[in-house]
Amino acid sequence: RANADYDLETPIPSDAPGLRQGLTSYGDAHFSLFLRKVFIKALGYSEDALSRPIIGIANTFSSFNPCHANIPQLLDAVKRGVQLAGGLAIDFPTISLHESFSSPTSMYLRNLMSMDTEEMVRAQPCDAVVLIGGCDKTVPAQLMGGLSANKPIFHLVTGPMMPGSHRGVRIGACTDCRNNWAKYRAGTIDIEDISAINEELAPTAGTCGVMGTASTMACILVGLGLMPFNGASAPAVSSTRLRIAEETGKNAVEACQKLEERRPQTILSKESFLNAITVLQAIGGSTNAIVHLMAIIGRHPGVAGHITLNTIDEIGRKTPLLVDLKPSGENYMTDFHNSGGMLDLLMELKPLLHLNALTVTGRTLGQEMASAHHAPVPRDLSCIQPFDSPLHPASSLVVLRGNVAPGGAIMKASASKERRLLRHTGKAVVFAGSADLAQRIDDPNLDVDPDSVLVLQNIGPVGNPGMPEAGLIPVPRKLAEKGVMDMLRLSDGRMSGTAGGTICLHISPEAADPTSTLGILQSGDVITLDVEDRRIHVDISDEEVARRVEARRGVLLSEGSTAPWAAREGMRGYRGLYMRQVLQAEQGADFDFLTAEGPKR
Ligand code: FES
Numbered sequence: 001r002a003n004a005d006y007d008l009e010t011p012i013p014s015d016a017p018g019l020r021q022g023l024t025s026y027g028d029a030h031f032s033l034f035l036r037k038v039f040i041k042a043l044g045y046s047e048d049a050l051s052r053p054i055i056g057i058a059n060t061f062s063s064f065n066p067c068h069a070n071i072p073q074l075l076d077a078v079k080r081g082v083q084l085a086g087g088l089a090i091d092f093p094t095i096s097l098h099e100s101f102s103s104p105t106s107m108y109l110r111n112l113m114s115m116d117t118e119e120m121v122r123a124q125p126c127d128a129v130v131l132i133g134g135c136d137k138t139v140p141a142q143l144m145g146g147l148s149a150n151k152p153i154f155h156l157v158t159g160p161m162m163p164g165s166h167r168g169v170r171i172g173a174c175t176d177c178r179n180n181w182a183k184y185r186a187g188t189i190d191i192e193d194i195s196a197i198n199e200e201l202a203p204t205a206g207t208c209g210v211m212g213t214a215s216t217m218a219c220i221l222v223g224l225g226l227m228p229f230n231g232a233s234a235p236a237v238s239s240t241r242l243r244i245a246e247e248t249g250k251n252a253v254e255a256c257q258k259l260e261e262r263r264p265q266t267i268l269s270k271e272s273f274l275n276a277i278t279v280l281q282a283i284g285g286s287t288n289a290i291v292h293l294m295a296i297i298g299r300h301p302g303v304a305g306h307i308t309l310n311t312i313d314e315i316g317r318k319t320p321l322l323v324d325l326k327p328s329g330e331n332y333m334t335d336f337h338n339s340g341g342m343l344d345l346l347m348e349l350k351p352l353l354h355l356n357a358l359t360v361t362g363r364t365l366g367q368e369m370a371s372a373h374h375a376p377v378p379r380d381l382s383c384i385q386p387f388d389s390p391l392h393p394a395s396s397l398v399v400l401r402g403n404v405a406p407g408g409a410i411m412k413a414s415a416s417k418e419r420r421l422l423r424h425t426g427k428a429v430v431f432a433g434s435a436d437l438a439q440r441i442d443d444p445n446l447d448v449d450p451d452s453v454l455v456l457q458n459i460g461p462v463g464n465p466g467m468p469e470a471g472l473i474p475v476p477r478k479l480a481e482k483g484v485m486d487m488l489r490l491s492d493g494r495m496s497g498t499a500g501g502t503i504c505l506h507i508s509p510e511a512a513d514p515t516s517t518l519g520i521l522q523s524g525d526v527i528t529l530d531v532e533d534r535r536i537h538v539d540i541s542d543e544e545v546a547r548r549v550e551a552r553r554g555v556l557l558s559e560g561s562t563a564p565w566a567a568r569e570g571m572r573g574y575r576g577l578y579m580r581q582v583l584q585a586e587q588g589a590d591f592d593f594l595t596a597e598g599p600k601r
């Protein structure tokens with residue numbers, strides 16, 4: 001009955017796997033292992049179980065998170081996969097973020113979740129980790145944390161929800177939440193209809209069923225080689241999703257044979273990210289994904305600095321929009337799945353892909369594509385267009401620069417509802433923040449016409465902590481009632497991936513920054529957008545910009561100022577940490593001390 005683990009003559013190597021890893025506490029490694037076993041045995045594990053590779057499973061279930069409602073079933077299936085392959089599966093909780101129940105915004109908490117994930121993956125004795133998540137900020141947070149912890153990671157998304165139905169028309173969260181609410185505001189549908197629609201928009205568990213941020217990040221995981229092809233699109237409530245979960249568990253155990261080669265910093269290369277950006281452009285993905293990708297890239301010591309916002313624009317110029325999904329198009333994620341999903345899309349995109357990029361299986365993307373069973377769907381039944389007959393020839397997501405946005409700005413050009421606005425000059429109507437907007441936007445006396453440019457300030461990362469998805473500034477009611485559906489809109493905030501319109505987002509530096517041009521815009525200033533030239537410009541001289549910035553800086557940073565930029569120094573808790581450390585959108589709004597490069601201030 002003597003257990004060799006307690007043999008004091010046999011040292012425990014510092015890189016031992018399973019329960020033997022990271023035995024630094026108590027000074028005495030043998031005693032640390034002895035104690036670990038005391039406590040884990042309280043859960044009923046045998047020596048046999050404890051001798052296996054340990055696969056941690058990050059469980060983000062919460063009764064506040066309907067997007068993750070199927071996690072209990074997924075967890076069972078992952079464990080089955082792990083145990084069929086001879087591993088030991090141990091799940092653990094990390095925080096759960098749902099878009100609607102994360103005040104002030106889920107983005108405010110994304111970095112906290114990434115820290116939770118990174119530290120728990122590192123702290124606990126698991127050899128590899130399955131990360132189960134799905135709602136918008138979860139996949140980015142898990143990937144940021146997993147990449148920094150650098151243990152082999154296997155993503156499993158919860159999958160998209162099914163569409164619902166109203167008066168015979170399919171509807172789904174959340175593009176149709178917005179469309180229908182806009183119709184209700186404009187008076188074209190009544191309170192009975194909007195109430196009935198509310199019951200049908202999210203009819204099952206799972207993530208929003210359009211190409212919002214959750215679906216976009218799921219497709220990006222496949223592009224990065226971190227998830228099986230059908231992993232992005234299989235419905236949350238499908239049996240396929242459970243089989244993917246089982247496969248994920250098996251893959252994680254298999255990786256334990258070659259731990260060093262399967263670390264995310266080893267698997268993910270610059271080429272992996274170029275593939276992911278190609279996918280992002282081809283699906284007309286969420287603008288939020290750009291912020292997340294920048295944060296993820298910033299965590300990778302070998303890739304940070306080699307890919308910038310410019311890379312996203314350059315790839316966009318040669319990548320056609322191929323997937324016809326809301327909000328850019330008409331269909332739902334279930335249609336994308338039934339059209340062949342990511343495998344079909346990657347087959348179309350093959351000329352643009354770096355097929356030598358590695359995947360979590362240890363094989364290259366090209367090898368995985370060659371060995372996958374590919375049964376193309378007839379063209380007329382598919383929502384994936386052939387490469388040579390795209391929905392939009394290129395550049396669904398564009399990066400804009402100019403005196404309004406020296407650090408860059410983003411626009412989802414493919415989701416513009418009025419193409420004339422993509423090259424447009426108009427007079428600014430400026431709102432100083434969300435409260436000012438709420439107060440004045442529907443004022444019948446507001447001086448605004450369909451050519452006006454609506455500008456919303458102070459909803460950037462510091463200005464309105466978490467950079468809310470308020471960039472979809474509503475069309476003033478008096479114009480909406482006349483049938484105006486789209487106007488040029490500008491802000492330093494974000495927009496939901498499920499929204500559409502001619503909207504310029506993520507303007508950097510944000511208005512709260514004393515050096516910002518966005519911050520000095522005034523109603524009546526003449527603003528020009530030219531998407532072809534990638535330019536966003538206000539027609540005032542450099543001298544006038546400098547004069548206004550100087551005057552405003554004095555006020556913002558004056559003694560006793562309550563402006564966020566000044567007040568953050570005295571803030572406590574997570575809010576203080578966030579306010580002092582958050583980077584601008586083009587750097588992913590990560591905390592500077594979490595980046596591969598480390599702190600800058
Ligand atoms: Fe969770 Fe849309 S609210 S994915």
Ligand code: MG
Pocket residue numbers: 099136212213214496497498
């Ligand atoms: Mg969203």
